Amino acid sequence: MSEQRDIRIRVPVLARVEGEGALNLTIHDGDIEQLQLQIYEPPRYFEKFLEGRSYTEVPDMVARICGICPVAYQMSAVHAIEQAFGVDPGPWVRDMRRLLYCGEWIQSHALHIHLLALPDFLGFDSVTGMAAEHAEEVRRGLRLQQLGNDIIALLGARSVHPVGSRVGGFHHAPDQAAVDALLPRVARGVEEAAALLRWCAGIALPDDHQAFTSVALRHPAEYPMNRGRLVASDGLDIDIADFDDHFEEQHVPHSTALHARYHDRPYLVGPLARINLDADRLRPEVRQLLVETGVRFPSDNMFHSLLARAVEIHESLLEARDLLAAYRHTDRPWVPVTPRAGVGFGCTEAPRGVLWHRYELDEAGRVVTARIVPPTSQNQGRIEQDLRDSLLAFGLDHDDAALRLRAETVIRNYDPCISCATHFLRLEVERR
Amino acid sequence: MTADAKPRVAVHKFSSCDGCQLAFLNAGEALLELAGLVDIVHFAEAGPVDPAAVVDIAFVEGSISTPEERERIAAVRANSRYLVTLGACATSGGLQALRGLADVNDWTEAIYASPEYIHSLAEASPIADHVKVDLQLWGCPVNGRQVLAAVASLLQGVPPVDDRGKVCQQCKREQAVCVMVTQGLPCMGPVTRTGCGALCPRFGRDCYACFGPAENSNTTALGRRLEGLGLPPEAIRRRFLFISNGAPEFRAAAAQWGEE
Numbered sequence: 001m002s003e004q005r006d007i008r009i010r011v012p013v014l015a016r017v018e019g020e021g022a023l024n025l026t027i028h029d030g031d032i033e034q035l036q037l038q039i040y041e042p043p044r045y046f047e048k049f050l051e052g053r054s055y056t057e058v059p060d061m062v063a064r065i066c067g068i069c070p071v072a073y074q075m076s077a078v079h080a081i082e083q084a085f086g087v088d089p090g091p092w093v094r095d096m097r098r099l100l101y102c103g104e105w106i107q108s109h110a111l112h113i114h115l116l117a118l119p120d121f122l123g124f125d126s127v128t129g130m131a132a133e134h135a136e137e138v139r140r141g142l143r144l145q146q147l148g149n150d151i152i153a154l155l156g157a158r159s160v161h162p163v164g165s166r167v168g169g170f171h172h173a174p175d176q177a178a179v180d181a182l183l184p185r186v187a188r189g190v191e192e193a194a195a196l197l198r199w200c201a202g203i204a205l206p207d208d209h210q211a212f213t214s215v216a217l218r219h220p221a222e223y224p225m226n227r228g229r230l231v232a233s234d235g236l237d238i239d240i241a242d243f244d245d246h247f248e249e250q251h252v253p254h255s256t257a258l259h260a261r262y263h264d265r266p267y268l269v270g271p272l273a274r275i276n277l278d279a280d281r282l283r284p285e286v287r288q289l290l291v292e293t294g295v296r297f298p299s300d301n302m303f304h305s306l307l308a309r310a311v312e313i314h315e316s317l318l319e320a321r322d323l324l325a326a327y328r329h330t331d332r333p334w335v336p337v338t339p340r341a342g343v344g345f346g347c348t349e350a351p352r353g354v355l356w357h358r359y360e361l362d363e364a365g366r367v368v369t370a371r372i373v374p375p376t377s378q379n380q381g382r383i384e385q386d387l388r389d390s391l392l393a394f395g396l397d398h399d400d401a402a403l404r405l406r407a408e409t410v411i412r413n414y415d416p417c418i419s420c421a422t423h424f425l426r427l428e429v430e431r432r
Numbered sequence: 433m434t435a436d437a438k439p440r441v442a443v444h445k446f447s448s449c450d451g452c453q454l455a456f457l458n459a460g461e462a463l464l465e466l467a468g469l470v471d472i473v474h475f476a477e478a479g480p481v482d483p484a485a486v487v488d489i490a491f492v493e494g495s496i497s498t499p500e501e502r503e504r505i506a507a508v509r510a511n512s513r514y515l516v517t518l519g520a521c522a523t524s525g526g527l528q529a530l531r532g533l534a535d536v537n538d539w540t541e542a543i544y545a546s547p548e549y550i551h552s553l554a555e556a557s558p559i560a561d562h563v564k565v566d567l568q569l570w571g572c573p574v575n576g577r578q579v580l581a582a583v584a585s586l587l588q589g590v591p592p593v594d595d596r597g598k599v600c601q602q603c604k605r606e607q608a609v610c611v612m613v614t615q616g617l618p619c620m621g622p623v624t625r626t627g628c629g630a631l632c633p634r635f636g637r638d639c640y641a642c643f644g645p646a647e648n649s650n651t652t653a654l655g656r657r658l659e660g661l662g663l664p665p666e667a668i669r670r671r672f673l674f675i676s677n678g679a680p681e682f683r684a685a686a687a688q689w690g691e692e
Contacts, residue, residue, distance in 0.1 A: 042447045042497045044528040067451020126479025128467040142460040157631040160451040160573040172635035
């Protein structure tokens, strides 16, 4: 690069991300001098609100941390509380929780692929512009999103802040007629999801290879959702209760969300991390389709997150189809729960990655303390690291508009969920 | 708005979970249709960013919890012909309005421990505490039909239907079995605004008042009924101080059952 210039790029409002964030980038003498993903969304202090509340209130409260992944919050919470109480809700509940989670992955990933991410790769500002040129693909995407929402509504009555989950199981078991009506739509969705993956595999994505550590749950037999051990691509393999021994949350001045670090380094959670660590747990049909399309995992290209989401939509629809086909109604969709004092951990795979909860409860089942580590606060450090690497690889001599678009594309690729990340800012209060 | 120009619409976000904006993003085909009928000039989560745009209808999600948000809502009001609140946070403060009930000394100390990067108000308050609101849509979350019906009405220049009836009445219309009578559950349906479709009672569980207070709600009688069901005063307080805790009717009802 011959010409040296000082560049200051400020993106005051990041578009097509969930929640409110900004980017500050200063380039001086051909090098990145300052780079900050600013998260200024106000903290909402959820962990404080939970203190003193009964365990029966927790699922409906934590849902409100995030309108896009309320199921994930409810799932991590009920698992943690059931662990504290020593409750096993049994196979029916376990299957239905998996079905519910399939719905959330499908809707969240379909929303991200079509409304938030793809306009970047196809050269549009928003989905409405994209819909004019790719009408059938956009409509297919919206149908998949709707299908995900309808799976959630089957078990939760509505897709945003669903009301079906409780500690011990579900308030309501779907009628056989409702299941029978949904099953053929889900079966058609499997085909549409396969078509989506084939289409995404043909889209030219930036070729940008980076070194990073993936972290996800791993289960002996299943693609991970609700259960498993926490593993990392460097060989870590721990019980979810030991999270604090390896992961630490830090507070940085430019963010109202905490940054989590693994052995003092940034790390990746989410669809690409999951598929990098758990590709061998995908169904044979899904692995076959990957072979056909030439998509290979594990991948060190962060932009393959788009493909990872499409793969997980396909996997989730297959899983949902099988669970619905095997459905049997029950009159008791929950098991009785007896509170006892103790501590419980819950760790599930939200659409955006590992969502870790810890609750301390008293003998009446009231929350003494709660701690929640959402995926986006874990990815924040990784996003900043990625921005630095990928902008350097892209070339700082591009004009400001191109640099800005690339930076925004990198950020959106993580599907950051900023409302989640700023559920609470932990502060030490000194009492004198 | 002039006859030949499309109406301009903005969706603004304040302190919230983003769930109410999904009423648009989950609308599927209707979202594409809407984009043909109006100009969506600001809706950061969907793409367009122009927060200072002058618009015919501004939808506002979230409550006011920082000094910056207080200034921003005043600007939104000045730039908008109709201002519509979208959901519980914007309409009554949302769950995070609970911070207004917390130990204010501790919280203030906590919040201002690092004043160089945390700017937070002591309360998370509804939009109407700060500017005039033309239409309030209740619900945590609002439902898509409610929002699209409001848009359609405003575009036609007629006032949207505002059903202030109770979940209890909706249950009767749906022929849902009463969970309070048959199971003794502490259902909030008798004092909660309809709009959800009585989802919780139809799922065999108690309503938790996510659509806020209905008109002429007898919260005193409900509190006594809950006591009759065996709830201790503290649990009765918590029933009122939940999703719609910032609603004055529910704050007053909670105060009848003890202080924080």
